[in-house]
Amino acid sequence: xxxxxxxxxxxxxVGAGLGAVVEAVKAYGPDRILLxxxxxxxxxxxxxxxxxxxxxxxxxxxxxxxxxxxxxMGRELLPRLAAEVGGTVxxxxxxxxxxxxxxxxxxxxxxxxxxxxxxxxxxxxxVSLRPNAFAAEPRPGSSPKVENVAxxxxxxxxxxxxxxKTVVSRGDTPELTExxxxxxxxxxxxxxxxxxxxxxxxxxxxxxxxxxRAVVDAGWRPxxxxxxxxxxxxxxxxxxxxxISGAIQHLVGMSSSxxxxxxxxxxxxxxxxxxxxxxxxxxxxxxxxxTSTIAKSRGVPVP
Amino acid sequence: xxxxxxxxxxxxxxxxxxxxxxxxxxxxxAAECDKKGLFPEDIYRRAWELGLMNLNVATEYGGSGLxxxxxxxxxxxLAAACGGMxxxxxxxxxxxxxxxxxxxxxxKERILKPFCADYHLASFGLTEPSGGSDAAxxxxxxxKKGDHYVLNGQKCxxxxxxxxxxxxxxxxxxxxxxxxxxxxxxxxxxxxGLSIGKExxxxxxxxxxxxxxxxEDVKVPEQNLLGKEGEGFRVGMxxxxxxxxxxxxxxxxxxxxxxxxxxKYSLERTSFGKPIAQHQAIAAxxxxxxxxxxxxxxxxWRSAWLVDHGHxxxxxxxxxxxxxxxxxxRICDEAIQVxxxxxxxxxxxVEKYLRDAKLCQIYEGANEIQRQVIAREFLRRFA
Amino acid sequence: MDVIVCVKxxxxxxxxxxxxxxxxxxxxxxxxxxxxxxxxxAAAEEALRLKEKCGAKSxxxxxxxxxRAEEALRYVLSMGADEATHIETPADALLxxxxxxxxxAGVIKTLPHDIVMVGKQAADDEAGVVGSALGALLGLPxxxxxxxxxxxxxxxxxxxxRYVEGGEEHFQGPFPAVxxxxxxxxxxxxxxxxxxxxxxxxxxxKVSLADAQTRAQALPGAPASGAxxxxxxxxxxxxxxxxxxxxxxxxxxxxxKLLREEAKVL
Numbered sequence: 029x030x031x032x033x034x035x036x037x038x039x040x041x042v043g044a045g046l047g048a049v050v051e052a053v054k055a056y057g058p059d060r061i062l063l064x065x066x067x068x069x070x071x072x073x074x075x076x077x078x079x080x081x082x083x084x085x086x087x088x089x090x091x092x093x094x095x096x097x098x099x100x101m102g103r104e105l106l107p108r109l110a111a112e113v114g115g116t117v118x119x120x121x122x123x124x125x126x127x128x129x130x131x132x133x134x135x136x137x138x139x140x141x142x143x144x145x146x147x148x149x150x151x152x153x154x155v156s157l158r159p160n161a162f163a164a165e166p167r168p169g170s171s172p173k174v175e176n177v178a179x180x181x182x183x184x185x186x187x188x189x190x191x192x193k194t195v196v197s198r199g200d201t202p203e204l205t206e207x208x209x210x211x212x213x214x215x216x217x218x219x220x221x222x223x224x225x226x227x228x229x230x231x232x233x234x235x236x237x238x239x240x241r242a243v244v245d246a247g248w249r250p251x252x253x254x255x256x257x258x259x260x261x262x263x264x265x266x267x268x269x270x271x272i273s274g275a276i277q278h279l280v281g282m283s284s285s286x287x288x289x290x291x292x293x294x295x296x297x298x299x300x301x302x303x304x305x306x307x308x309x310x311x312x313x314x315x316x317x318x319t320s321t322i323a324k325s326r327g328v329p330v331p
Numbered sequence: 332x333x334x335x336x337x338x339x340x341x342x343x344x345x346x347x348x349x350x351x352x353x354x355x356x357x358x359x360x361a362a363e364c365d366k367k368g369l370f371p372e373d374i375y376r377r378a379w380e381l382g383l384m385n386l387n388v389a390t391e392y393g394g395s396g397l398x399x400x401x402x403x404x405x406x407x408x409l410a411a412a413c414g415g416m417x418x419x420x421x422x423x424x425x426x427x428x429x430x431x432x433x434x435x436x437x438x439k440e441r442i443l444k445p446f447c448a449d450y451h452l453a454s455f456g457l458t459e460p461s462g463g464s465d466a467a468x469x470x471x472x473x474x475k476k477g478d479h480y481v482l483n484g485q486k487c488x489x490x491x492x493x494x495x496x497x498x499x500x501x502x503x504x505x506x507x508x509x510x511x512x513x514x515x516x517x518x519x520x521x522x523x524g525l526s527i528g529k530e531x532x533x534x535x536x537x538x539x540x541x542x543x544x545x546x547e548d549v550k551v552p553e554q555n556l557l558g559k560e561g562e563g564f565r566v567g568m569x570x571x572x573x574x575x576x577x578x579x580x581x582x583x584x585x586x587x588x589x590x591x592x593x594x595k596y597s598l599e600r601t602s603f604g605k606p607i608a609q610h611q612a613i614a615a616x617x618x619x620x621x622x623x624x625x626x627x628x629x630x631x632w633r634s635a636w637l638v639d640h641g642h643x644x645x646x647x648x649x650x651x652x653x654x655x656x657x658x659x660x661r662i663c664d665e666a667i668q669v670x671x672x673x674x675x676x677x678x679x680x681v682e683k684y685l686r687d688a689k690l691c692q693i694y695e696g697a698n699e700i701q702r703q704v705i706a707r708e709f710l711r712r713f714a
Numbered sequence: 715m716d717v718i719v720c721v722k723x724x725x726x727x728x729x730x731x732x733x734x735x736x737x738x739x740x741x742x743x744x745x746x747x748x749x750x751x752x753x754x755x756a757a758a759e760e761a762l763r764l765k766e767k768c769g770a771k772s773x774x775x776x777x778x779x780x781x782r783a784e785e786a787l788r789y790v791l792s793m794g795a796d797e798a799t800h801i802e803t804p805a806d807a808l809l810x811x812x813x814x815x816x817x818x819a820g821v822i823k824t825l826p827h828d829i830v831m832v833g834k835q836a837a838d839d840e841a842g843v844v845g846s847a848l849g850a851l852l853g854l855p856x857x858x859x860x861x862x863x864x865x866x867x868x869x870x871x872x873x874x875x876r877y878v879e880g881g882e883e884h885f886q887g888p889f890p891a892v893x894x895x896x897x898x899x900x901x902x903x904x905x906x907x908x909x910x911x912x913x914x915x916x917x918x919x920k921v922s923l924a925d926a927q928t929r930a931q932a933l934p935g936a937p938a939s940g941a942x943x944x945x946x947x948x949x950x951x952x953x954x955x956x957x958x959x960x961x962x963x964x965x966x967x968x969x970x971k972l973l974r975e976e977a978k979v980l
Contacts (some may be wrong), residue, residue, distance in 0.1 A: 071885060072883075073855065073887070074846050074849065074855070074856050074857075074858065075849060075850075075854075075855045075856065078846075078850065099878075099879050100858065100859040100876070100877050100878050100879060101878070103842055103858070104845075104846050104856070104858035104859065104894070105846070107811070107812070107815070107841075107842070107843040107844075107845075107846045107847040107850075108846040108847060108849055108850045108856060109850075110812060110843075110847070110938070111812060111815065111816075111846075111847040111850035111851055111935055112850045112934075112935055113935070114935050114936030114937070114938050115938060116810070116812065116938050116939060116940040117811070117812055117841075117843055117847075117940065118841075118940060119840075119841055119842055119843065120840070122978050133943060134940075137840070138838065138839050138840050139725075139731060139740075139837075139838060139840070140727075140837075140840070142731055142947070142948075143731050143740070143945060143946065143947050143948070144945075144946050144948075145739075145839075145942050145943075145944065145945050145946070146942070146943040146944045146946075147940045147941070147942055147943060148940055148941045148942075148943045149940045150938070150940075151938035152938070153940075158978070161978045163974075163975075183853075183855070184888075185854070185855040185887065185888045185891070186855060188871075188887060188888045189855070189885060189886070189887040189888075190885060190886050190887070191883055191884070191885040192884045192885060192886065193883075193884050194878065194881055194882070194883050194884075195881050195882045195883075195884065196880060196881040209979075233980075241678075257679070258362075258678055258679075265979045266973065266977075266979040266980070276596075276599055276600055276673075277673075277678075277679075279599060280595070280596075280599050283599075283951075286948065286977075286979060287973065287977040287979045288951075288954075289969065289973070290954060300953065300954045300956075301951070301953055301954075302951050303951075303953075303954035304951070304954060304955065304977060305954055305955050305956075305957060305969060305972055305973070305977075306954030306955065306956045306957065307956075307957045307959070307965050307969060308956065309959075309962070309965060313962045314962050314965055314966065316962070317961075317962035317963045317965065317966035318965075318966040318969065318970070320963075320966075321963070321966040321967055321970050322966075322970060322980070325970065340784070340785070340788065340914075341910070341911070341914055343785070344785075344788060344789070344792065344905075344910045345907065345910060347748075347789075348904065348905060348906075348907060348910060351904060352904065355904075380906065381904060381906045381907055382906045382907025382908045382909075383907060390908070390911075395907050395908065395911075397907075
C-alpha cells in the first residue's frame with residue numbers, strides 16, 4: 029500500500045541478538061530497517077519496547093501507520109505505543125485500506141467472528157494484522173539499509189523484567205467450545221480407526237476435534253466431542269465437517285460457525301446447504317491431501 | 332408502588348444467579364438423572380452452598396429470607412433446567428414453612444438454625460396412602476403420653492424422604508374431631524421407629540426422590556410440638572397457601588423450556604422449502620404456547636405479590652397453580668408436536684418436560700382440589 | 715496492596731446479534747448483558763484471590779459504561795469485591811477502547827492501586843487495548859496474556875506466566891503494574907445468594923462522563939481515537955461454493971487457497 033502511494037516501508041526491529049531476524053526481514057524488501065538490538069531488550073517488556081518504537085517513529089519524517097502481527101506481543105505492544113504517541117489502534121485486522129484525509133480504514137472481526145466492523149483510524153494508525161489474513165511476499169534481491177537506533181532511557185521497571193524460561197506447549201487439542209478451528213467427523217469416516225485422519229488435520233491446524241451424534245452413539249468417539257443439540261454448541265472461525273450429512277440436531281450445534289467446509293460423498297447432503305465451501309468426495313481421501321497441503325505450507329511435518 | 336412489572340436490580344441478580352446455576356450445573360445432568368432416576372445430591376448440596384435452598388427461612392436462622400415473588404423468580408429459572416431437581420431443591424421450603432409459621436423462637440434457634448447451617452434436606456409429611464386431598468381425614472395417630480407424643484401411621488409420596496434428616500409431620504390426636512384434631516410435629520430422621528419405605532419409580536421428575544415414611548411408636552418430645560394441639564390443620568393449610576404459588580412458577584419454568592426448544596427447532600427445521608415456524612399451523616401453536624406461558628407467569632407473580640403484601644391469596648394462589656400447571660401440560664404437549672417424531676424420542680428433552688409437568692397438576696393439592704377452592708372462594712362473594 | 719479490576723458489561727455470548735439502525739453496532743434491544751465474559755470474570759476472580767491468598771487490602775471494581783453496566787459492578791461486588799466505581803456514559807455512547815483507557819486511567823490515578831487487573835479482551839469488541847494502554851497512561855509496566863501470577867509484597871515483584879505463540883513464558887517483573895489476564899488459576903466463583911444481598915450495601919461511586927473527561931486531561935499523551943464506520947453481520951448462507959477437482963490434492967489446494975484468501979480463516 030505504501031509503495032503504491034510512493035512512500036517508504038520501514039521495518040523496525042526491537043530485541044536482543046537479532047542478527048538472523050535482520051537477514052530474514054531483508055528478504056521481504058523493506059526500504060529501510062531500523063534496528064534496536066540491545067541485551068537490555070532480551071525479555072519482551074511492552075513498556076520498554078513501546079519506548080523504543082516511539083523513538084523510532086520520532087526519527088521518521090511523516091509516519092503513516094505502524095503495523096505488527098497480531099501475535100501476543102504485537103497485540104500488547106501497539107495499544108501501548110498508540111497511547112504514548114497519540115496514535116489510534118485497531119487489533120487483529122483482516123483488511124486495510126487508505127482513509128480519505130489520512131489514516132486507515134481497518135476491518136476486523138468482533139464477537140468471536142460472528143460480526144465485523146470497519147474502523148476509521150485518522151491519527152497514526154497502529155494496527156496488528158491477523159496471521160494469515162495477509163500474504164507476505166518475499167522480494168528477492170533487495171538490500172535495505174540497516175540503521176541502528178539509539179536506545180532511549182528505559183524506565184526502571186522495564187529493565188527489571190526478567191524472563192526465566194520458555195515452556196513449549198505440548199500441543200494439546202483446545203477445548204471444543206473455545207477452539208478457533210474444529211475438524212469434525214461423522215459416519216462417513218466408516219470406522220473409529222479412521223478418526224486418526226481427523227486428528228492429523230486437527231494437529232497441523234491446532235484445531236479441536238468434534239464428532240456427530242451418530243458416531244458418539246456408535247461408541248467411536250467420546251461424548252465430550254459431540255457437537256449438536258444434545259452435545260456442544262460451537263461457533264469457531266472454521267468448522268470442517270467430514271462425512272457428516274447434516275442432521276438438524278447437528279446443524280443446531282455448529283451453524284453459527286464463521287466458515288463451514290463440508291466434505292461429503294453425497295452431493296445432496298443437507299450439510300452443503302449451510303456450508304460455505306463444499307467438496308463432494310470421500311473424506312478418507314480428501315483429508316490426507318488437506319493435511320499434507322496445510323502441513324507443507326506451514327512448514328510442519330506431515331503427521 | 333401500586334402495580335409494577337419491572338424487577339428490581341436485586342431480583343434480576345437473583346434471577347441471573349438461578350439461571351446460571353440452572354444452565355451450568357443442573358441442565359447438563361438433567362437427562363442422565365431422568366433416565367437413571369438418580370438423585371444428584373452434589374447438585375443439591377451446591378444449591379445449598381449458593382443459598383438457593385432454604386429460601387423462605389429468615390436470615391437470622393441461616394435461610395435466605397426471600398419474599399415469595401423472589402422465590403417464584405428463582406423457581407422458574409431452576410425449573411427451566413430440570414423440574415425434578417427443582418422440586419427437590421424447593422422441598423425444604425415446603426417442609427420448613429410450618430416451623431416458620433408456627434415454630435417458637437426456641438424451636439427455630441434449636442432446630443432451624445443448625446439445620447440451615449449445613450446442607451440438610453427436610454420433608455413435609457401430610458399426604459397418606461388413603462388420600463391426600465381430604466387432609467382433614469388423615470389417619471396417622473398421635474397420642475399424648477406424659478411429656479411426649481407417640482406417632483403411628485404412614486405418610487406417602489413424600490419428597491426427599493430417603494435423604495431427609497428432618498420431617499414436619501401432621502397427625503391426629505382424635506380422628507373424630509377431623510381437622511380440629513390435627514396437630515403438627517417436628518420429627519428428626521433418627522427418631523426410633525421412623526423408617527423409610529421403598530423409593531417410588533416415577534413417571535417424571537425422576538431426579539427427585541419420593542418414598543413412604545412409616546411411623547411405629549415414634550416418640551416425639553413435647554418441645555417438638557408445632558403450635559398448639561389441634562392447630563395442625565390450620566398450619567398445614569397456611570403452609571400450602573404460601574408454597575402453592577411457587578409450584579405455578581415451577582410449571583412456568585418447565586413450560587418455558589419446552590417453548591424455547593420448540594421455537595428454536597421451528598426456525599431450524601425446514602419443510603416444503605421453509606422453516607416450519609413459517610407454516611401457519613406451527614406459528615399458531617407457538618403463539619398459543621407463548622400466550623399461555625405469559626398468562627401463567629402473570630397469575631403466579633400476582634399471587635406472590637399479594638402474599639408479599641400481606642393479603643390473603645387462597646383464591647389467587649390456587650388459580651396460579653392450577654392454571655400454570657394445566658397450561659404447562661398443554662405447552663409441553665404442543666412442543667412435542669412441533670418436534671414431530673423427534674419430540675417423541677428420548678434423545679430430545681421435550682418428552683421429559685411433559686412427564687415432569689404432569690406432577691405439577693397433582694402435588695401440593697391436586698388441581699381438582701384447587702378448583703374446589705377456587706369455586707368456594709369465588710362463590711363466597713355471591714353467597 | 716490495593717487491587718483494581720476493570721470489567722466491561724457485554725452482550726451474553728448466546729445473544730443473537732442484529733445491527734442497530736445507525737449501522738454502527740449491535741441493536742441492544744432485547745439483548746441480555748452480562749459480566750460473564752471469560753476474561754473479565756477471570757480477572758475479577760484473580761483479583762479476589764490476591765486479597766484472600768496474598769493479603770491484598772482491598773479490591774475495587776471499575777467500569778466505563780451506560781447505566782445498565784452497574785449490573786456488572788454489582789456482580790463483581792457479589793463475587794466479593796469491596797467497592798465499585800462506575801464511570802457512567804450515555805446509553806448510546808460507542809467509545810473507542812483508547813478513549814475507555816483514558817477515562818479509566820484518569821479515575822484510577824486518583825485511587826490507590828498496586829495492581830490493576832483487566833481481562834485480556836472484552837467479549838464484544840475483542841480489542842484487548844485497555845490493559846497496555848492503561849499501563850502507558852498510568853506510567854506503569856503492563857503485562858499481557860498472563861496465565862498465572864504470584865506477587866511478592868516484600869520485593870514488589872510479580873512472578874508470572876504468560877502466553878506466547880507456541881508456549882508459555884515464565885517471567886517476573888515489578889509492580890505496581892497493569893495485568894491483562896488470559897486465564898486465571900481457578901474457575902471464577904459464582905456469587906452466592908447471601909452475598910448478592912450483602913453486595914447491595916457495598917459502596918458504589920458514580921463518576922460522570924464529564925468529570926472523568928476532566929480527570930483524563932491530566933494524563934500524558936495526546937488523546938486520539940478511532941471510530942466505528944460500519945458494523946456488519948456475515949451474509950446469510952446461500953449454499954456452498956463447490957470445489958471442482960480431478961485429484962484429492964487439487965481439491966485440497968483449491969480449498970486451502972479459498973480459506974486463506976477469500977474466507978481468511980486460515
